[in-house]
Amino acid sequence: LRRLPSIVVFSQLLTAISKLKHLHPHSTIVSFFRQLELLGIRSDRHSLGILANSYSHLGRVDLGFSILGKSLKLGYPRDHVFFHSLINGFIINDKLPQAVQLLDKTVKLGFQPDIVTCGVMVKGLCRIGDNAGALSLLNKLQSSTHCKPNLVIYSTIIDSLCKDRLLREALNLFSTMKMEGIKPNVITYNSLIRGLYNSGCGKEAKHVLTEMLRSNIVPTVDTYSILVDMFCKDGNVEEAQATLQCMTDKGVAPNIITYNALLDGYCLRGQMEDAEKLLDLMKQNGCEPNLISFSTIINGYVKLKDIDKALTILETMFEKGIAPDVVTYSTLIDGLCKSNRLKPACQLFADMQAYGVTPNVVTYNSLLDGLCKSAQLDEAVAILEDMDDKGIKPTTVTYNILMDNLCEVGQLEDAVVFFSDLQSKGLQPDSKTYNIMTKGFCKEGLMKEADKVLRKMEEDGCLPNDITYNTLIRGCILNNDFSKALYYRDLMFSKGFQADAHTISLFVDLLYSDKLSISSKGLLQKFLEGLEVENN
Incomplete structure (x- = not known):
């Protein structure tokens, strides 16, 4: 019989297997060990x-501890690598408190955590959104003599701060790392550029990009993707196209994120022909469109009210084996409802559930609005009941839809009930909510109630807007209370708002009608003169 290799050889093999992360190696390693024991x-x-590390990655940190116990029984000394694997296992499985406890114990045992263990701890803290904990650990490392924070740790925290829009803290930390002599890399810069732009600081994002380029740091595909997204969201699709061409010229292949950003830019501007051409280019370059790509195209066609084309794209998705998600379905259902095509909207609503896609509150709101606007109130009530059965809580938008449509059909009392119900359920009315109720009361001639809504709106800290004041003014005019209309006009002007075209048109029509007295027309004339002064 051939002699078996030593455990040293097998350990080398196991180490190599553990590095093949795309093959999910840890189950293989556990099975391999069982075979070694049998032999x-x-x-x-x-x-x-290695075995303890594999158990930790598989979520069985308890078995990892068993292996540690076995190691100690065999007479092997405690090993910081063991502890690192177990700490990492807790973090991977979202058990950070246990990781912190184990780290404290290892320190008491005389083991100083290395930079890898500290990096894992920082990553775990950032992953659960504990930026304060990550910064606290960073401070300890900065004052440590044996384990100084490195580029990875700084970049991890900066990225987490940017994602939580704590930009001042991120920029301060960015300055600190440079003062400590740690040079940021492209990953650090990408995090800052993306974070700044997503928080509306486009100018600052461009400054950081300029600094990066001056530091001779070569942009990656992620950098270019961020730039394409920035230009598209600013409506500068031409610049985004130029960026795509530039990265291609420099030998950087666009990825699905780059292409999807440009697709979104085309769709936002209604350039659907260009969007379709880009889809073809993606395929030619070996980058198959994904769910986001097709959902973006569908949204573009829905915005242009070309619902049939959007439905054709849905069919293409099915043909390619790409399952639509709740966003895709909700977009189409909303488009169908707004086009008054309720039957296919309801059918699509049923289909999505048949395919295992659960509607969300946005889906329900779209269908609810469509049914209400088509005066199918019984069906709308059924949708509300279905929401309740599925445990989907209505939002302020849901209530706004119901109240608006009830006011339109003269069911003000029911709208008032929903208005009270909204607040009793802890939802916060928005300006649209108050404006709907104001309009409802004005329509019924209940101007005192409309004024109460204005007062409540102000008391609740929701500032009235131009729609609020214009609605009240029109209500006063239609109910022949011209002096009150003048009062609201002056109040509106004092808040910096102007009369809209609908309000002015109403006054002009009344001024030239035969239904008003001379004194009433005098008040209207005074009103219009005030508008002219304000507009000038």
């Missing part, structure tokens, strides 16, 4: 460490 091959300290 009577005794594990050494290194191989046991």
Whole structure:
């Protein structure tokens, strides 16, 4: 019989397997160890460490501890690599408190965590959004003599701060790392550029980009993707196209994120022909469109009210084996409802559930609005009941839809009930909510009630807008209370708002009608003169 290799050789093989992350190696390693035990091959300290690490990655930190116990029984000394694997296992499985406890114990045992362990801890804290904890650990490392924070740790925290829009803190930390002599890399810069732009600081994002280029740091595909997205969201699609061409010329292949950003730019501007051409280009370059690509195209066609074309794209998705998600379905259902095509909207609503896609509150709101506007109130009530059965809580938007449509059909009392219900359920009315109720009361001639809504709106900290004042003014005029209309006009002007075209048109029509007295026309004339002065 051939002699089996030693455990050292097997450990080398196991180490190589553990690095093949795309093959999910840890289950393979556990199975391999069982075979070694059956063959009577005794594990050494290194191989046991590999096994403990695999158990930790598989979510069985308890078995990792068992392997640690076995190692100690075999007479091997405690190993910081073991502890690192177990701490990492807790973090991977979102058990950060246990990771912190184990880290404290290892320090008490005389082991100082290395930079890898500290990096894992920082990453875990950032992943759960504990930026304060990550910064606290960073401060400890900065004052440490044996384990100074490195580029990875700084970049991880900066990225987390940017994602939580804590930009001042991110920029301060960025300055600190440079003062400490740690040079930011392209990953650090990408995080800052993306974070600044997503928070509306486009100018600052461009400054950071300029600094990066002056530091001779080569942009990656992520950098270019961020730039394409920035230009598209600013409506500068031509610049986005130029960026795509530039990266291609420099040998950087666009990825799905780059293409999807440009697709979104085309769709935002209604350039659907260009969007379709880009889809073809993606395929030619070996980058197959994904769910986001097709959903973006569908949204573009829906915005142009070309619902049939949007439905054709949906069919293409099915043909390619790409399952639509709740966003895709909600976009189409909203488009169908706004086009008064309720039957296919309801059918699509049923289809999505048949395919295992659960509607969300946005889906329900679209269908609810369509049914209400088509005076199918019984069906709308059924939709509300279905929401309740599925445990989907209505939002302020849901209530706004109901109240608006009830006011339109003269069911003001029911709208008032929903208005009270909204607040009793802890939802916050927005300006649209108050404006709907104001309009409802004005329509019924209940101007005192409309004025109460204005007062409540102000008391609740929701500032009235131009729609609020114009609605009240029109209500006063239609109810022949011209002096009150003048009062609201002056109040509106004092808040910096102007009369809209609808209000002015109403006054002009009344001024030239035969239904008003001379004194009433005098008040209207005074009103219009005030408008002219304000507009000038």
